[in-house]
Amino acid sequence: MGSVLGVDVGGTNIRLAVVDSRGNIGERQQHEARLSQLDVEDAAQSTERLLDTLEGAIHPLLEQHGEIGGIGIGFPGFFDNQTGCMLSSPNIPSLSNVPLAEQLGKRLKQTVRVQNDASLAALGEFSFGVGVGLSSLLHLTLGTGIGGGLVINKQLYTGDGGMAMEIGHLRVAPQDRLCGCGAKGCMETWASASAVAERFAAISGIQTDAREICRLADSGNAHALTVLHDAGRILGRGIAETVKLLDTRQVSISGGLTGAWGYFFPALQQELDNSLLPPLVGKVSVQCSRLGDDAGILGAATLALEHLQTS
Amino acid sequence: MGSVLGVDVGGTNIRLAVVDSRGNIGERQQHEARLSQLDVEDAAQSTERLLDTLEGAIHPLLEQHGEIGGIGIGFPGFFDNQTGCMLSSPNIPSLSNVPLAEQLGKRLKQTVRVQNDASLAALGEFSFGVGVGLSSLLHLTLGTGIGGGLVINKQLYTGDGGMAMEIGHLRVAPQDRLCGCGAKGCMETWASASAVAERFAAISGIQTDAREICRLADSGNAHALTVLHDAGRILGRGIAETVKLLDTRQVSISGGLTGAWGYFFPALQQELDNSLLPPLVGKVSVQCSRLGDDAGILGAATLALEHLQTS
Numbered sequence: 255m256g257s258v259l260g261v262d263v264g265g266t267n268i269r270l271a272v273v274d275s276r277g278n279i280g281e282r283q284q285h286e287a288r289l290s291q292l293d294v295e296d297a298a299q300s301t302e303r304l305l306d307t308l309e310g311a312i313h314p315l316l317e318q319h320g321e322i323g324g325i326g327i328g329f330p331g332f333f334d335n336q337t338g339c340m341l342s343s344p345n346i347p348s349l350s351n352v353p354l355a356e357q358l359g360k361r362l363k364q365t366v367r368v369q370n371d372a373s374l375a376a377l378g379e380f381s382f383g384v385g386v387g388l389s390s391l392l393h394l395t396l397g398t399g400i401g402g403g404l405v406i407n408k409q410l411y412t413g414d415g416g417m418a419m420e421i422g423h424l425r426v427a428p429q430d431r432l433c434g435c436g437a438k439g440c441m442e443t444w445a446s447a448s449a450v451a452e453r454f455a456a457i458s459g460i461q462t463d464a465r466e467i468c469r470l471a472d473s474g475n476a477h478a479l480t481v482l483h484d485a486g487r488i489l490g491r492g493i494a495e496t497v498k499l500l501d502t503r504q505v506s507i508s509g510g511l512t513g514a515w516g517y518f519f520p521a522l523q524q525e526l527d528n529s530l531l532p533p534l535v536g537k538v539s540v541q542c543s544r545l546g547d548d549a550g551i552l553g554a555a556t557l558a559l560e561h562l563q564t565s
Numbered sequence: 566m567g568s569v570l571g572v573d574v575g576g577t578n579i580r581l582a583v584v585d586s587r588g589n590i591g592e593r594q595q596h597e598a599r600l601s602q603l604d605v606e607d608a609a610q611s612t613e614r615l616l617d618t619l620e621g622a623i624h625p626l627l628e629q630h631g632e633i634g635g636i637g638i639g640f641p642g643f644f645d646n647q648t649g650c651m652l653s654s655p656n657i658p659s660l661s662n663v664p665l666a667e668q669l670g671k672r673l674k675q676t677v678r679v680q681n682d683a684s685l686a687a688l689g690e691f692s693f694g695v696g697v698g699l700s701s702l703l704h705l706t707l708g709t710g711i712g713g714g715l716v717i718n719k720q721l722y723t724g725d726g727g728m729a730m731e732i733g734h735l736r737v738a739p740q741d742r743l744c745g746c747g748a749k750g751c752m753e754t755w756a757s758a759s760a761v762a763e764r765f766a767a768i769s770g771i772q773t774d775a776r777e778i779c780r781l782a783d784s785g786n787a788h789a790l791t792v793l794h795d796a797g798r799i800l801g802r803g804i805a806e807t808v809k810l811l812d813t814r815q816v817s818i819s820g821g822l823t824g825a826w827g828y829f830f831p832a833l834q835q836e837l838d839n840s841l842l843p844p845l846v847g848k849v850s851v852q853c854s855r856l857g858d859d860a861g862i863l864g865a866a867t868l869a870l871e872h873l874q875t876s
Contacts, residue, residue, distance in 0.1 A: 332844075342844060390725055402810075411717070413812025414701055420809045420842055426736075435842055498731045499713075499810055501724025531731055531746055533643075533653060 256323035258562065260555030261312060262371065263329045265289055265345055265398065268311040269547075272319055273555035275562075277382035279548060281318070285311040289330070289345035300348040301357075309361050316362060324365040326558035328374035328550045329354070332416040340368065341416060365565070367557045370412060371550055372419065375508060376403020377410050378553030383544035384506035392502040393549070394421060394489070396509035399434070400442040403553075404500070422446065426491040441492040445485040447510030453481045468514035479517060486518030490525025497530060497538055508543030515542050567634035569873065571866030572623060573682065574640045576600055576656055576709065579622040580858075583630055584866035586873075588693035590859060592629070596622040600641070600656035611659040612668075620672050627673060635676040637869035639685035639861045640665070643727040651679065652727060676876070678868045681723060682861055683730065686819060687714020688721050689864030694855035695817035703813040704860070705732060705800070707820035710745070711753040714864075715811070733757065737802040752803040756796040758821030764792045779825035790828060797829030801836025808841060808849055819854030826853050 257280065261270040266289075271282035292303040308327070316322055331343030331354075340354045359366040369377075376393035385391035389408050395401040400422030404411045412418050422442035423435050431449070433440035443449050447464035455461045458477040462470075470478035493505055511518065519540070527535050543549055568591065572581040577600075582593035603614040619638070627633055642654030642665075651665045670677040680688075687704035696702035700719050706712035711733030715722045723729050733753035734746050742760070744751035754760050758775035766772045769788040773781075781789035804816055822829065830851070838846050854860055 406722070414814045415812050415845075415848065417842070417845065418810060418812035420812075423809050423842055424806055425840075437840070495735055495806065496810060498734050499729060499807060501726050501729035501731075503725045529736075529748070531728070531734055534726075534728065537726065 256321050256562070257319070258323050258555050258558035259312065259315060259325045260551040260553070260558065261308075261325065261327040262374070262550035262554055263287075263289070263308070263327060264371070265330065268308070269551060270312060270315060271548075271551050271555075272315065272322070273552060273559075275559055277552055277555070279551065281315065282551075283311075283315055287311065289343070293346040293348050295348060297348045297350070300346055301352050304346065304349070304354075305357055305361060308358055312362060316364065322364065323562045324367070324558035325362065326374070326554035326556065327355075327358075327366065327368040328371035328554045329368050330371050333369055333412070334416055335412060338368070365558070365561055367561055369410070369554075369557055370403075370416065372401025373403040373410055373412055374553030374557060375401065375549040376405055376419075376553065377556050378549040378551065379506045379508065379543055379545055380405040380408075381556045382552050383549060384504065384541050388504055390502050390504065392493075392496060392500065392505045393543075394493075394505070394507045394509075395549070396445065396447050396507060396511040398446060398448045400446045404502070406500075406502070421492060421496060424492045424495055426495060427488045441488055444488040445492070445511075450481050450485050450511060453484070454478060457481070464510040465513060468511075468517070471514055471517045482511075482514050482517040483521045485511065486521030487525045489518070490522040491529050493522070493538070493540065494526050494529030497534060501534075503538050505538065505540040506543050507540065508546055508549050512542050512546070567632050567873070568630070569634050569866050569869035570623065570626060570636040571862040571864070571869065572619075572636065572638040573685070573861035573865055574598075574600070574619070574638060575682070576641065579619070580862060581623060581626060582859075582862050582866075583626065583633070584863060584870075586870055588863055588866070590862065592626065593862075594622075594626055598622065600654075604657045604659050606659060608659045608661070611657055612663050615657060615660070615665075616668055616672060619669055623673060627675065633675065634873045635678070635869035636673065637685070637865035637867065637872075638666070638669075638677065638679040639682035639865045640679050641682050644680055644723070645727055646723060649679070676869070676872055678872055680721070680865075680868055681714075681727065683712025684714040684721055684723055685864030685868060686712065686860040687716055687730075687864065688867050689860040689862065690817045690819065690854055690856055691716040691719075692867045693863050694860060695815065695852050699815055701813050701815065703804075703807060703811065703816045704854075705804075705816070705818045705820075706860070707756065707758050707818060707822040709757060709759045711757045715813070717811075717813070732803060732807060735803045735806055737806060738799045752799055755799040756803070756822075761792050761796050761822060764795070765789060768792070775821040776824060779822075779828070782825055782828045793822075793825050793828040794832045796822065797832030798836045800829065801833040802840050804833070804849070804851065805837050805840030808845060812845070814849050816849065816851040817854050818851065819857060819860050823853050823857070
């Protein structure tokens with residue numbers, strides 16, 4: 255079977271790669287593209303700009319590789335399971351009900367499938383990472399927010415309206431910080447990579463990013479250790495609540511904080527054990543992603559490969 | 566297609582009925598049986614006593630109806646999806662890994678299928694109640710605790726280890742009351758039928774049950790109105806957390822508190838609207854069960870009917 259293109263669209267960058275059926279990544283490219291700048295009042299115009307941007311990023315790689323069997327795209331938005339339409343995107347508020355895959359497919363003369371980016375990170379990790387050989391996987395991506403994705407019975411689960419696994423908004427954190435959703439207490443206000451940086455700045459007075467905070471933790475910085483420990487504790491609590499509902503036994507985590515795994519994981523594990531129902535203590539395994547930043551690209555590729563297999 | 570037996574095993578009673586393929590209930594019976602009294606130190610002996618009790622309850626109705634195509638049983642326990650074995654039961658702690666369906670089937674010379682009671686209440690409501698025509702349903706049963714059940718893509722979802730939808734243990738309540746699970750803040754410590762009765766007793770000094778509290782609310786009793794309002798608020802919060810993860814748009818509720826629907830539902834709806842992510846506000850419908858106490862029997866019957874259809 256031929257190769258496909260896996261495309262991971264973030265808020266500021268489009269990353270894409272040629273991927274074969276075994277999940278091996280060939281040539282890869284990265285394009286800067288700020289999604290929020292594509293948003294204008296007129297929805298049709300926003301759509302045009304988005305399509306232009308995606309086409310501009312994807313077309314060159316497609317041209318170079320004649321033998322591409324399909325394109326999968328992870329996008330920060332919510333998708334209708336029946337129609338495949340993008341219902342909405344937090345990054346481009348003017349858009350609603352856009353047949354993104356269909357329109358892009360026409361432009362590129364290729365089969366295009368698009369799905370939520372956090373869901374595709376889960377699908378990638380399931381297909382080629384921590385989830386290999388399993389039938390279900392809960393995956394968290396710690397970035398600006400916290401993305402969640404779920405595979406059950408070997409299928410991606412996105413819910414009735416494509417908005418499932420908004421795990422970052424579980425209210426398991428102290429209620430001191432306002433979330434982008436308008437509520438307080440959301441898990442991502444304490445445990446996303448951005449939240450860790452913001453909490454570090456608040457207590458240390460130093461503005462820096464999650465990567466640098468990991469380095470500071472390495473050198474024993476007490477504030478860095480505190481905010482990472484706190485993030486672990488809140489993640490453990492949120493994962494426990496999720497497992498109470500889903501009884502998923504395998505969890506993987508990727509994203510900006512995983513460089514500090516050794517500093518937040520012990521607190522995560524301890525809080526998880528304290529919070530799970532007694533029969534489940536010790537039966538839920540939380541692992542660091544094996545794919546890292548490539549989970550999204552490989553999940554997008556999986557979507558395209560699935561289409562190849564069923565067509 | 567012939568009729569089946571639907572059996573709903575509770576902590577104190579076994580209720581069973583003949584059910585046809587359209588969900589019409591024919592003859593029904595009820596037997597008193599305290600599950601906790603079947604529990605003895607020796608696991609084999611506990612199993613024998615349980616099998617004797619179930620056989621004793623089911624056999625007479627089976628004898629009367631020659632044309633029974635199968636038996637479905639809802640039982641307060643957790644079941645392995647692969648083997649069908651009952652992994653454990655909170656009511657009979659000595660039991661573990663019991664092939665309940667298989668052993669009972671041999672005794673009764675019938676095909677027997679057993680599944681978690683709260684899950685089967687969801688399946689019943691999905692097949693013959695609020696869920697008719699839908700593809701997914703979240704169902705809550707407000708009783709001694711709060712049972713949760715989930716149907717997605719028209720299939721019962723019970724998780725990797727059969728313990729999914731322990732929704733009563735979501736920590737969305739004030740942390741003033743200790744739950745049976747050992748934690749504080751569980752939804753069922755404020756919003757189960759038993760919890761409402763206990764909270765009412767604590768603030769009014771009057772020991773009574775949920776049914777009587779509903780009557781007191783009818784007559785304007787302020788304490789009754791308060792505990793029911795509080796229960797609604799906590800339920801709204803727990804349902805919102807669940808919808809953040811599952812994006813299920815239809816929820817049904819059955820059990821001992823539904824008689825007071827008018828007193829707790831407005832608070833539930835208000836808290837749900839306050840707690841959902843903005844794009845989902847107004848898109849989640851919470852309804853009172855159409856089947857009431859029969860959801861469990863009809864879910865058990867559905868399990869048996871599914872087997873008939875696939876065999």
